[in-house]
Amino acid sequence: MMATRRLCILLAFVMLFISLEVSSILAQNSGNASNGGGRNGNANGNGNAGGNNGNIDGNGNAGGTNGNANGNGNAGGRNGNADGNGNGGGKNGNTNGNVNDGGKSGNANGNGNGGGKNGNGNGNGNDGGKNGNANGNVNDGGKNGNANGNANGGGKNGNANGNGNDGGKSGNANGNGNGGGKNGNVNGNGNDGGKNGNANGNRNDGGKNGNANGNANGGGKNGNANGNGNDGGKSGNANGNGNGGGKNGNGNGNGNDGAKMEMQMGTGNANGNGNGGGKNGNVNGNGNDGGKNGNANGNRNDGGKNGNANGNANGGGKNGNANGNGNDGGKSGNANGNGNGGGKNGNANGNGNDGGKNGNANGNGNDGGKNGNANGNGNDGGKNGNANGNGNGGGKNGNANGNGNGNDGGKNGNANGNGNGGGSNGNANGNGNGGGSNGNGNGNGNAGGNNGNGNGNGNSGGNNGNGNGNGNSGGNNGNGNGNSDSNASNGVKQKRPPYDAASTNYVVVTPLPNTGQERSLCQARGKCLYKILTCPAECPQRKPKKNKKNKGCFVDCSSKCEATCKWRRPKCNGYGSLCYDPRFVGGDGVMFYFHGSKGSDYAIVSDENLHINAHLIGTRPQGRTRDYTWVQALSVMFDSHTLVIAAKKLSHWSDSVDAILFKWNGTPISIPRDGEAEWRADTVERVVTVERTDDVNTVRVSVTGLVELDIRAVPIGEEENRVHNYQLPNDDAYAHLETQFKLLDLSEGVEGILGKTYRPGYVSPAKRGVPMPMVGGEDDYFTPSLYSPSCKVCIFQRPSSDAVAVA
Incomplete structure (x- = not known):
């Protein structure tokens, strides 16, 4: 009886083994059931309960609609590999390769070849698995090339490649190394005019690298990249490029939390480039909580709209540098460079060149940081040139230069330089040149700081030139230049800075050889700088000898930038x-x-x-x-x-x-x-x-x-x-x-x-x-006399010790 029962159990195990083997063979054979234009080629291969392999190939060839594959290695199995191919002009080539609980590899390849719509790949290495790799490729003109590679728990690699080639719409890739994994690398490419080239590379908790490359080449719209190195990871690098005339080239590189001091560790670097007339070149580079560098370069060349950059070194990181450049008429050139929590440098350069609207820069060195420098330049008639440089909490320098150059018509040139909490210097220069509305400068040396200097210049007819220089709480110097009352420690009214006579700031050069028309090389800052103005034929000379009969040539190098004919004698019926x-x-x-x-x-x-x-x-x-x-x-x-x-x-x-x-x-x-x-x-x-x-x-x-x-x-x-x-x-x-x-x-x-x-x-x-x-x-x-400025209502006063006796 006992022997019979044992025999039955043995037979049951044999039947189960045979059943599993048959199922496996059927599953493998079903992967090729849709060749030559068939709609579906679907396959599911599962390696359960510690089995070694769960491999599968699902192919939809020659115009087939779907080529889907799922390969799963569950509960500690080693491999879960899947290949899903939609060849010719098939619509979908989707694949999922999953290794759960501690398996080594989860690899997936999803290819949509010819002009297929989708090529999606998901490769997941969960719970401590080593690899989570995914390749999603859309070739020739397909719409999407998406890839997700995830290494969760403490897995080593999470790599993903998403490529949209030859005009395809999207090339998206997500590579994640979670829970202490080493790498989270990703490449998202939209080539030749494709719309999107997006990439996200994330390394969480304590992993080494979070790298991302997002490229939109030709005239593609977007080239976005996010590279994040979180929680003490070494690197968070991102490159986002929008080449040709693409709209966006965005990059985010983040090195978070408490990266070490070794070479190349603690870095959050980002490069976002919008080349050839692209609209945006935006970038964010962050070094958080003690990371060394948070550098950012955002460049928009040729006439694109924005060139923005944010570089942040938080906690006690050393550098937070940012360069945002809007060249050749772009609207904005904004930069934010922050060195927070005792970091050494917070530098920012924001440039809006050739008529750009904004050139803004914020450089902050907080909580004992050494430098907080900022340069904001709005050149050639740009509206704003704003700069804020702050050295807070005992930092040494808080310098700011805000220039509204484009002189003669730029609206604002504002600068704030603050050295707070015992910092050495708080210097600020705000210039509104050539008819600009405002030229404001605030320089503050607070709580025992040595210097607090402010220069505010409103030149060539500008409305305001205000300067505030404050030396508070025992500071040595507080100097202010401008038309507002300065709190200078010596109590003496400050004089205005030298005046730039833009209209007459020129050098006479050789006249035209045939007509004798005089020419002048303009030296006034602004759009007329280094331009040669030629006198009209009706008044070829600036100073004609027969003044009563001939008009003179008036050269104006201000924003008017012109040479005109005028009588050189008083008009008794004119204003003034x-x-x-x-x-x-x-x-x-x-x-x-x-x-x-x-x-x-x-x-x-x-x-x-x-x-x-x-x-x-x-x-x-x-x-x-x-x-x-x-x-x-x-x-x-x-x-x-x-x-x-x-x-x-x-x-x-x-x-x-x-x-x-x-x-x-x-x-x-x-x-x-x-x-x-x-x-x-x-x-x-x-x-x-x-x-x-x-x-x-x-x-x-x-x-x-x-x-x-x-x-x-x-x-x-x-x-x-x-x-x-x-x-x-x-x-x-x-x-x-x-x-x-x-x-x-x-x-x-x-x-x-x-x-x-x-x-x-x-x-x-x-x-x-x-x-x-x-x-x-x-x-x-x-x-009282021709030389006296005194009358009942007169307001002019000579300098107290400089009066000149005349007779």
């Missing part, structure tokens, strides 16, 4: 004119007369940086209650300097005799008649020129950044004397000045007979429609 006895045309365009007293002096303009007085000569015929008066001399005062222009007293007038004289700081000067026919003085902050615009009696005076004057000396003629009944003596020609002012950089509170007409919202009290509308104010604008 002062002529006759005396008659003004204000900055508001309203004409009015002012009656002063002969022999007296009055403030024409009085502002924070400029003061102009006029000296009146005149006569009072018998029976009149007021004097007839004319302007005989002008005194232009700025900084510690005084320039006087006066008409000589002549008994008789001659057009060939020079009746105009000049004094500079009390010393007579002469203006040459040959060559450039000009006199020039360079002060610390200004350039002063007096230029003859005719052989005699007509000049142009310029003080850079403050004022330009066209002046002519004229007499009272016999006919004029008779018509107005001036009753002038025969031995006095009453030589006087006719002047047209061009006032620059005025404050809203400007004063003076002429100056107040330039105030925003000014309403003239002059009566309209009468022959001689009068405006009073003799008492308000009376000054």
Whole structure:
């Protein structure tokens, strides 16, 4: 009985063994059941409960619809291999190769050849298996080439290759090395115009590498790559390339958590390139929690929209560097470089070149880091050039340079440089050049820091040039330059930086050989830099000898960048004119007369940086209650300097005799008649020129950044004397000045007979429609002498120790 029972059990085991062998043979044979155009070639091969192999081949050949294969090695089995092929123009070539629980390999190859739609591969090595490899290939024009290679638990490799060749839409690949695995490598390629080339390479927990390459070649749309090295892994590298005219070239390289200090360890590097007019070149490079480097380069060349870069070294990592470049008219060039938690460097360079809109940069060295440097440049008329450089928590340097270059029309040039918590330096330079709206600079040295310097420049008509320099809590220096009150430790009002006279910043070069038209090489910063401007044929010379008959060539190297023809003499009906006895045309365009007293002096303009007085000569015929008066001399005062222009007293007038004289700081000067026919003085902050615009009696005076004057000396003629009944003596020609002012950089509170007409919202009290509308104010604008800036309402003040005596 017992023997019979044992025999039955033995027979049962034999039958089970035979059944398993038959099943295995049938399964292997069924993999080739769909050749020659058949729809499906499906196969399932399973190695269960510790079996060695679960191998399978599923082939759909010559236009077959599906070639699917599943190879599984379960519960500690060694291999789970699968090959699924859709050849010719078959739609799908899908495969899954799985090794569960601790098996060695999980390999999968999914190929969609010819013009098949899908070539998908999934290779999984779970729970400590060594390899999880996957290859998904779509050749010729297929839509998708997807691959997923996963090594979970503590497996060594998770490799994936996804290729979309010859115009295929997608080439996606995911390679994951989880749970301490060594490698998570992946290559996703979209070649020749394919839409997507995406790659994700992840190495989690303590694995060594997380590498990713995503390439969209030709004119493909996307080339995205994510390479992540998490939890102390060595490397997180990513390359995302959008070549030709592809839209996106994005790369993310992350080295997270606490990578070691050995060579090549602790690195999060990323390169994202959008070449040849592509829209985006974005990149993120992160070195977290003590990793050495977090470097990022984002480049968008030729005219693409964005070139963005983020480089972060968090925790106590050494470097967080970022370079974001938007070249040739691209919209944005943004860069963020952060060295957090005691890291040494946080550097960022954001450049928007050739008319790009934004050039922004943030460089932060936090919690004791040494450097926080940032350079943000918006060149050639770009809107913004912003930079923030912060050295917080005892860091040494917090430097920032924000330039809105493109000078003359760039809107903002802002910079913030902060050295907080005992840091050594907090320096900032913010420049809004050539008509830019804002040029702001903030430099702060807080809590015992040595230096807090700020430079804010609003040049060539820019609205604001603000500078704040703060030396707080015992800091040595706090210097501020700009038009806002600085908190400088010495308490002295700071002067404005030198003015860049963009319109006249040029060098004369050789004229055209045939016509003699003069040419000038522009040297003003901005779009006109190094351009040669040629005078029009109608006015071939800048300084024609016959000023009354010929217009002169005016070269303007500012944002206008042009050479035009203009009369080189005052226009007595133009804005800012002062002529006759005396008659003004204000900055508001309203004409009015002012009656002063002969022999007296009055403030024409009085502002924070400029003061102009006029000296009146005149006569009072018998029976009149007021004097007839004319302007005989002008005194232009700025900084510690005084320039006087006066008409000589002549008994008789001659057009060939020079009746105009000049004094500079009390010393007579002469203006040459040959060559450039000009006199020039360079002060610390200004350039002063007096230029003859005719052989005699007509000049142009310029003080850079403050004022330009066209002046002519004229007499009272016999006919004029008779018509107005001036009753002038025969031995006095009453030589006087006719002047047209061009006032620059005025404050809203400007004063003076002429100056107040330039105030925003000014309403003239002059009566309209009468022959001689009068405006009073003799008492308000009376000054003790031609050289005195003092009157009841005057606001100009000389520097306290620099006043220059003139006589």
